[in-house]
Amino acid sequence: MSRSASSRANRRGEPPPSPEPLPSPALDSHTHLDIVLGERPAGDEHGEWASDDDVDAEIAAAAAVGVPRLVQVGVDVPSSRWSAALAARHPNVLAAVALHPNEAGEGRATEGALAEIDRLAALPRVRAVGETGLDRYRTGPEGWAAQEASFRAHIRIAKDRGVALVIHDREAHDEILRVLEDEGAPEHTVFHCFSGDAEFARACVERGYVLSFAGTLTFGNAGYLREAAALAPADQLLVETDAPFLTPMPHRGRPNASRLVPHTVRALAEVKGVDLDELCHHLTTTAERVFGSWE
Numbered sequence: 001m002s003r004s005a006s007s008r009a010n011r012r013g014e015p016p017p018s019p020e021p022l023p024s025p026a027l028d029s030h031t032h033l034d035i036v037l038g039e040r041p042a043g044d045e046h047g048e049w050a051s052d053d054d055v056d057a058e059i060a061a062a063a064a065v066g067v068p069r070l071v072q073v074g075v076d077v078p079s080s081r082w083s084a085a086l087a088a089r090h091p092n093v094l095a096a097v098a099l100h101p102n103e104a105g106e107g108r109a110t111e112g113a114l115a116e117i118d119r120l121a122a123l124p125r126v127r128a129v130g131e132t133g134l135d136r137y138r139t140g141p142e143g144w145a146a147q148e149a150s151f152r153a154h155i156r157i158a159k160d161r162g163v164a165l166v167i168h169d170r171e172a173h174d175e176i177l178r179v180l181e182d183e184g185a186p187e188h189t190v191f192h193c194f195s196g197d198a199e200f201a202r203a204c205v206e207r208g209y210v211l212s213f214a215g216t217l218t219f220g221n222a223g224y225l226r227e228a229a230a231l232a233p234a235d236q237l238l239v240e241t242d243a244p245f246l247t248p249m250p251h252r253g254r255p256n257a258s259r260l261v262p263h264t265v266r267a268l269a270e271v272k273g274v275d276l277d278e279l280c281h282h283l284t285t286t287a288e289r290v291f292g293s294w295e
């Protein structure tokens with residue numbers, strides 16, 4: 001996620017229509033179904049959570065356009081618990097659990113909260129620790145030490161539990177590489193909503209990291225992202241929505257949903273100059289290598 005969970009500022013208007021289905025199954029490597037469907041303020045255990053029926057309908061709408069695999073991402077203890085529970089009951093969903101860097105920056109990565117993330121990370125369908133990392137845009141310098149300590153703790157949990165690491169990187173490219181190098185990165189490390197240029201992409205690819213592209217790839221002013229995606233090998237690429245944020249073109253500014261990820265998959269096929277069907281196969285193979293099988 002890129003803003004506070006309660007913000008609706010970038011979700012104006014009617015939900016866009018679903019695109020034409022993909023020719024083969026692909027996935028959404030990073031979504032926040034709880035925020036898409038709920039009104040729960042960040043950190044509030046007792047706010048309004050989406051009903052199972054609404055969640056199931058949203059997942060079915062994604063499957064109907066060739067997106068039968070989702071990774072549901074937690075950003076605090078309540079949403080991480082919710083994500084783990086959804087993954088446990090729904091075959092199309094795996095979970096990632098963490099305290100978001102902006103939560104950590106506000107002092108909420110307590111020992112107790114980290115212990116709960118560690119407990120959840122051991123559950124069979126929790127396959128990643130994230131989103132964690134550094135956010136030097138939303139969090140000011142007074143929160144950076146706490147943010148880095150939390151990032152380091154999350155890296156250790158991912159390694160201990162043998163799951164992937166999902167990184168949130170906002171204006172902190174070099175700092176994140178420094179911390180990863182210092183701690184030693186887990187076997188599977190994903191940069192969610194990759195936001196670097198070609199040079200940073202090269203640095204990530206060399207280290208074996210996976211780049212996950214969001215709807216930002218389709219934006220007119222994002223030539224640098226398309227250059228980054230063009231040079232990444234097929235087996236180090238994923239796609240995501242980060243829904244409800246970052247809606248791809250032609251629906252930028254309206255509410256995002258996993259069923260809209262085909263716009264980003266098609267943009268990526270064009271950037272890579274590869275057949276769409278072939279790209280879908282590559283994305284699924286990479287996702288199953290990183291997160292394990294959905295079955």
Ligand SMILES: [Zn+2]
Binds near residue numbers: 002030073
């Ligand atoms: Zn996110």
Ligand SMILES: [Zn+2]
Binds near residue numbers: 001002131168169193
């Ligand atoms: Zn994020």
